[in-house]
Amino acid sequence: MSGSHDNMDHKPNQNSTEQLVIEGSDRPKASVMALIEKSPIASVVSNPRLPDNPIVAVNDAFEVLTGYDRAFIIGRNCRFLAGEATEPWLTEEIRRGVQQQKSVLVEILNYKKDGTAFQNAVLVAPLFDDAGELEYFLGSQVEIDADVPSLAKARRMRAVAMVKDLSKRQREVLQFIARGLLNKQIAHELGLSERTIKMHRSILMKRLDVPSAADMVRLAVEAGM
């Protein structure tokens, strides 16, 4: 860990890239930073190429949701959110997703820093590099109110409805985005230019009304893609 970012004062309401720390990767990855920094949803990025798949980037919303600060979070595996009553079979489901490099969406009991338990609708999704090799995992955490169990369902229904309105081509592109593919690979898969994919991506962001790529991945997985 480089430590230099860790010592920075943290100003929660300031929207700048400084708040995002990427460590443990060879180079700071602008694309990874951009992926989560604008998301209102608590999000992390982990690096499976490092021992124990530690978190290398975290956004403000994650700190706010969990009560942990980035100095604690960065460099740690995300299992610190699990605790006594966390359902082991759900942890196993995430573990399997990580192993098989597939997206998983589970509602699992987690704990905040102060010990409060919360229902976490967590998405864990693989992100591949240009060569098609696993590079990162995206994690995004939504607190589900235990008294309103339909919130997760409502999110899914909304996601399904939004995806339904897309064109066939847009849905195809979104499917690849949900699987963690970058523009270059998607272009290759669909036999289109990278520029065309970029254009689709920005149209999709607008149509799906999502502020970041992380939210787009989440919406696609919620829609069952």
Ligand SMILES: Cc1cc2nc3c(=O)[nH]c(=O)nc-3n(C[C@H](O)[C@H](O)[C@H](O)COP(=O)(O)O)c2cc1C
């Ligand atoms: C990006 C990412 C985000 C994760 N987020 C959570 C989370 O919010 N809550 C949770 O209980 N586990 C989460 N996990 C799962 C744990 O980090 C870990 O993979 C899981 O506990 C299984 O591994 P273990 O048996 O070694 O603990 C996440 C994993 C990844 C890769």
